[in-house]
Amino acid sequence: MPALERPVTKQRPVYLNLVRIRLPLPGIVSILHRLSGLALFLLGLPLLLVGVERSLASPEAFEGFRSALSNPFAKIVLIGLAWAYLHHFCAGIRFLLLDIHQGIELKPARQSSVVVLVVSLALAVLVGVRLW
Amino acid sequence: MVRRIVVGAHYGLKDWLVQRITAVVMVLYTLLWLAIAWYRGGVDYALWQALFANSAFRVATLLFWLALLWHAWVGMRDIWMDYLKPTALRLTFETLTALTLFAYAVWLIDLLWGRR
Numbered sequence: 001m002p003a004l005e006r007p008v009t010k011q012r013p014v015y016l017n018l019v020r021i022r023l024p025l026p027g028i029v030s031i032l033h034r035l036s037g038l039a040l041f042l043l044g045l046p047l048l049l050v051g052v053e054r055s056l057a058s059p060e061a062f063e064g065f066r067s068a069l070s071n072p073f074a075k076i077v078l079i080g081l082a083w084a085y086l087h088h089f090c091a092g093i094r095f096l097l098l099d100i101h102q103g104i105e106l107k108p109a110r111q112s113s114v115v116v117l118v119v120s121l122a123l124a125v126l127v128g129v130r131l132w
Numbered sequence: 133m134v135r136r137i138v139v140g141a142h143y144g145l146k147d148w149l150v151q152r153i154t155a156v157v158m159v160l161y162t163l164l165w166l167a168i169a170w171y172r173g174g175v176d177y178a179l180w181q182a183l184f185a186n187s188a189f190r191v192a193t194l195l196f197w198l199a200l201l202w203h204a205w206v207g208m209r210d211i212w213m214d215y216l217k218p219t220a221l222r223l224t225f226e227t228l229t230a231l232t233l234f235a236y237a238v239w240l241i242d243l244l245w246g247r248r
Contacts, residue, residue: 037207053243056184059177092155
């Protein structure tokens with residue numbers, strides 16, 4: 001049957017079966033973009049708001065907030081969030097470039113995935129060193 | 133006939149565009165902070181207070197936060213749409229997300245303008 005006459009039978013919305021997907025490098029960057037976004041929403045956003053609130057309240061309130069975040073467990077969480085932000089930032093810029101057709105061939109797309117992974121990890125390590 | 137779904141995607145081009153524009157706004161605000169920190173050789177408490185006392189900076193901060201919250205809305209709704217299959221569950225999570233983000237926005241406006 002010609003395509004024009006075929007009835008539209010696609011089911012929307014499309015659901016993905018996560019268990020059966022094998023991810024290539026750009027796919028890993030993409031799913032990490034999503035996971036880091038989720039973490040930033042659940043943890044980073046409320047924490048940042050509380051930080052803004054405390055910091056504007058008084059210097060003492062801000063110091064209290066800082067010392068509350070100075071135990072090792074909190075620092076690990078903060079480094080994790082720093083990585084989430086950095087990865088989301090770098091991967092997001094990569095997506096914006098892809099949108100304007102920069103680096104959409106297979107090879108540069110793979111290379112930019114590696115760049116995103118390495119740069120965000122390296123910057124997160126840098127933040128971690130400064131935090132500790 | 134098109135089957136409309138109340139928690140569906142609304143067929144998405146606007147959200148796709150919003151996601152990108154809000155991202156650019158956030159990048160610009162991040163660069164603004166980096167530029168300030170670089171120009172002043174770091175950010176101490178006095179500079180922090182001075183920045184937030186400046187109404188142009190408060191407006192820029194509000195723009196950043198509105199972009200952030202809208203961006204979070206589009207992204208989180210994408211996640212709920214992809215993984216939460218029962219409609220009632222999806223609608224519940226989307227509603228909770230929207231209410232949370234709205235509450236954050238109100239809180240932020242109160243932080244920026246309500247207390248001085």
